[in-house]
Amino acid sequence: MSISVRIPPVLRTQTGGAKIVSVDGASLGAVLTALTAAHPDLREQIFEADGTLRRWVNVYVDGADVRHLAGLETPTQDGIEVVILPAMAGGSVAPVSAR
């Protein structure tokens, strides 16, 4: 079973530049655990210490926000796409201040 996880541009340093990471997992929690096992630097970007999702990181399963689905319990079937989308301050250069 293979799930494609789309890594946002701001978190690609943590995946060695990879935009799509394919992992296995029957639920979103399993998928993200497999993802952060493969790329440990992503862990603190995505998860709180207690294992819940960071509040400013949105995760979409087939285009729907998992907060409106079953969160980390959301089932993930073969072939679906998971999108990670952290809050980004925008502008065209830096997320915090410069333009």
Add this chain to the structure above:
Amino acid sequence: MTTKLFTEVDAKAAQQLLDSPTPPLLIDVREQNEWDAGYLHGATHAPKGMISFTIPNIAPEKSAPILLYCAGGVRSAAAAETLAGLGYTNLTSMSGGINGWSAAGLPVVETTALTPEQKSRYSRHLLLPGVGADGQTKLLNARVLMVGAGGLGAPAALYLAAAGVGTLRIIDFDSVEASNLQRQVIHTTDRVGMLKVESAATQIRALNPDVEVEPINDMLTTENVVSLLDGVDLVIDGTDTFEARYALNDAAVKLGIPVVHAGVFRFEGQLTVLAPGRGPCYRCLHPTPPPAEMAPSCGVAGVLGVLPGVIGVLQATEALKMLLGIGEPLIGRLLLWDALEGTFTELTVKRDPHCVACGDGTAKGGAA
């Protein structure tokens, strides 16, 4: 035996049809100079001589109810026959025409507020179903707040100005730098060092003298955001800090003003329309900003010059749709664009009933 191809009604009956819950499509079949002198509210202009060519765009559905009028009722009856010959089945002609309408003391006509110069400048808009003189007048009467005259604001402001959005209020606190010119196409090499709002105002006035520019050399804060939004119909969000974005969101929600939000990074961009009462707000999308130490560090990330161009022009597109009330704005939908892949991805964003800005527990809640 003759079959009636269309119905004829007088002005009073026509008004009842137009006031009904399912009003007919109102078409004025007179010539341009007659139309310019005044027309009925909500009418589409389609001169009789060309109506067989223009009708498919105006009324793609042949069973749609159509009410035709001219000056006295003769040409609209002829136009109705033409349309019946093309297969249109629900046709009405107003006997007595616009003259009869005026004589009946009905709330007359709108004269187009457009000058001859404006009719020429906006002629491609005037031809468009859904825009026309009514839509162009809406744009000319609109005021848009542009937060930032940078990567996103530059292309958005140019196209909104070209489209004839009457007032552009632009806030930015930077000056033009040489490194901006790779993407911020509203600025020019000889204006490096000038305040961005002044540089933008110069370019907009050169492009379209119809546009009133309100340049504000300042930073958007919680203190000034309400006065910045005064009299504004819509906001183009080109903010670059979380503080400004949340301040803008919270005030816009309170005042019921839609915000076209966007962001760009390297080769990718995103945008959505945050329309109070119709969909989620920014806090529904991201309830809290990341703490500063967790904000992804990308001070030297760079951005492909055309990237904010494409996304900024998409923002302008959404702004025009919202101002004109046409199409399906990106409300509740977040569009991601990957320039290198050449792909768009659409995500669904729902209003959060627990949102601290627009949720059910707030004064603005419960509407969407």
